[in-house]
Structure formats: structure tokens, C-alpha cells
Amino acid sequence: LLAAPVDAAARALLGTLLVVDGDGPGRRRRVGRIVEVEAYSGQDDAASHARFGRTARNGVMFGPPGLAYVYLVYGMHECLNVVCDADGRAAAVLVRAVEPIEGAAEMRTARLAVAGRRARSAETLARAERRIAALPDARLASGPGLVTAAFGIDRTLTGADLLDPAAGLRLEHGDPPAEVMTTPRVGIDYASEPSRSRTWRFLDLASPSISIRPASPRR
């Protein structure tokens, strides 16, 4: 399924469950439904990390489907990708938003921990804590950087097999959305045409957890 061309694989990932096992009192089980993704391809895609060919960072994108590719953007946010397409072909699907199903309290705790690490002053920390405490469960993982914050995912997981039923972070089967909307990808204005306009963002408009971005529909 994930071995398909990356746009088809991205569609197929919508509705799939993202699962983090609990391994103690400090890290409890979390489950969410993937409701927004973007497809990225190889050298034919001017928006992809693989557009310059194979490098130290993107190497895993050339590997077999189902591996995790986690990278740091803007020096502060980690983003989770699922490697797709056949082994040897660079492709990955960015997980942009997840709808919490189980363990929302744990996700909120994880969000607070990230905010605590980042805050530069007591005032901004208090403000951030109030903001996160007031978030509806559905908004805890409604952005690529928020998915990793809520699920406790970082770059050390790059290369992990998300299809392994025994993995601490894994994908599990979930029901696909009734209707899928497509738009151009977000935040890739640096890319040339036709890559920039390619409609490789896929979302479940019925979900309350999709990200709110300039290129996304309003709710």
C-alpha cells in the first residue's frame, strides 16, 4: 500500500492510526487518526528534501516504505514523515495533522513540556500554559510540529519501522475518510512550477483537527 506512488500512498494514509505505546507512568499510550498529509517525491519534485539527490539527511527517503523520517524545521519544530514508494525511490508523506482518539491528556502534557522547554520568561510560559490548557482535545495535534510535540516524536526515530506491530511508534489500520479534499502544499513557495501548484495536500475536511493555514479551507 505504501509502496505505491507517493500521492496515492498519501491518500491511503488518511484515516490510518498513529500509535505510541506507553512504557511507564511518565509515558502513556496515545492514539490518533491521521487527518491531513502531504506527499513529497524525489528529484522531479522541487519542493522535496530529495530535490538535490541523496544527502546525509534525506537518505532514509530512499529506503523501503514504512520507515519514519523525522527532520527539524526552522531550528525548532520536528516533522514526522512516512517513507513511501518502492525501495530505492525517494518519497515521503508528511503527517500534518492528527485527530486524538486516546490519550489526549498525555498529549496535552507533552505539549506543555515542549512549551516549558522553549519559554524564555516566566510570563510567556504562564501565557503558553494557559493557552494549551484551554485547547480542545481536537486541536492538540493540528499541525506538523504539533503532531510530534503531542506524541513525543523526535529525530532519533528516523529509520524506525512504523509498520512493525511491536514498535513503540507505529501505524495501525483505521477507516479511511468518507471524503478527501486536495489543495496545493503549504509553505513551499520556494519551489518552482509545476511542483508548487501540484495538489499533493490531502485532508479529511470532516475532521475538527486539520491545520489552519493560509492555503487551507476555513472551518
Add this chain to the structure above:
DNA sequence: GCAAAGATTTGCT
């Protein structure tokens, strides 16, 4: 070696 820019989020004007 160096400089530039980034698959984002948050807070303030």
C-alpha cells in the same frame, strides 16, 4: 569553511 534559508508556531503591533 561560510552564508542563506527553511515541509512552523507563537506572540505582539
Add this chain to the structure above:
DNA sequence: GCAAATCTTTGCC
């Protein structure tokens, strides 16, 4: 609505 925060990656000299 705009710009800062923050650090890694990558192209190029």
C-alpha cells in the same frame, strides 16, 4: 496581520 525564534542542512566559494 507580521515578524521573531533558533539551528541544521546544503550549496557554493
